[in-house]
Amino acid sequence: MNPKFVLYFAWYYGFYVIKRGPSYLLASLSLPLSLLFMVTIFTHGTLIAFAIAGGPIAIVAANSINGAADAAFFRIQIRIQDLYVATSLTSQDYMFALSMSYLVFSLPGIVLYAILGAYFKVFTLSSALPIIGILILLTLAISNLSFIIAGLLKHIRNVWGITAILSIIMTVLPPTFYPFYYLPRGVIYVLSVSPVTPAAVLFQGILFPKAVGMYSSVQLPMFVIFIVETLVLIFLGRRFIRWRE
């Protein structure tokens, strides 16, 4: 493990994209903020807390899945991955560094939602730790999924289209912006094929224990699914990264 490289890469590639390319940051915030607006209008404000809670999940998931474009671009187009292969860096260092850069890039959005959440009394201090833990795991799970996608691609021409579709599917379909208990239980399990679903269910269980109430029995299976999916995706990500071909 090369923590120095991971930290510097995460900071440089996360922070300087925000600083030198702010349009990317605005683009990453546009969908969750638009959905927050729509959910608030259509539910007359009754689901605003759920839409605020879902914001950080949507931001982290979308930014991490967009990592497929980065990973493919770095490997196929600009060959930065090859540059690092011939060093003492391991594939895990490289993947972890990229994943953490997406978390850094997501920070302004998370802070914005933290402020909104504090204002609308959605987030509390006591919920901060498990929420941060879920966001870190979600970043690892989705960014490893993006490495798998990138590893399967031979050309980069389709990668931006694929990530745009996946980004919408993964952030809008799962119960990110609406209560998970609106869905039949079977559908929740079907949707849990994406790690965003268990992450959202766990989020809602932590933030809205009263509202979730009688549906809380789904929490433990979702926790197990979330952990297993994250581990499987990390394992597969390492297999598909095509480090030394």
Add this chain to the structure above:
Amino acid sequence: MIEIKGISKRYDRRLYALKGVNATLKERVTTVIGRNGAGKTTLIRILSTQLFPTSGTAEIEGLDILKDTKKVREVISSIPQESQLIGILSPLEQMQLYLMARGFSSSQAKRESEYALDELEMYEFRNAPSDTLSGGMKRKVFVAMALAAKSPVIFLDEPTTGLDPLSRIEVWSAIKRLSSKIILTTHYMEEAQELSNEVLVIDQGDIITHGTVKSLLSTFDGKMRAEKLEGEEFDIKIANVSIKYIDVNEVDEFVRKGYDIKRINLDDIFLSKGVMLES
């Protein structure tokens, strides 16, 4: 020294990119030369531990690329073909990341990066986002990475492909400042002649010829190249160009016959082996 021992690479069941290549690279600067698809990049990627060979192996400074991969990676730097900088990051940031990936401390990485950029007259651009740099400057940053890494062995895969003549000269000048053993690939003859003492010529996955520039050219001692469109006398004919190798004392005679007379250079090694390259 680099010893290549029977390296083959097969990408699918039929296509061999390399066919049992054997060579010992002894000189400080070796150019692997061949046209596009000859197997140059495959060879460099295998030697620099980015790609597994189908069979065979190689030793770099006595270390086996398959058995001692970790140690090999400590003694080499490899600049891949068509590598580009991450546009949004500056040269200094990317050099620091590269050096930290090689195990440098952050302060050491910054110091060595600034020194190398200064050496290559790039210091004033160290903090500019890389997408604002010219093509030649971007390539020089990669050479600066190799310079700063101070690796005993450096692989440069087509370092000047796609650059304009001025940028190419700039990159050549940067490469000449490296004191390590260098293995570079190119399909430009003049580049091989300008930069290297040893040449390994590859075509269709095989070594066509290998030796020092001087020894390879010595086979043409006392000769000149005469060229003419649709000339009647020729040793080689490429498209409608007739090429004839003549003795120096035949020059006047062939000029009268309408031939253009040219000095022998590395192109002629290829031409004589039946391989046509870009020049």
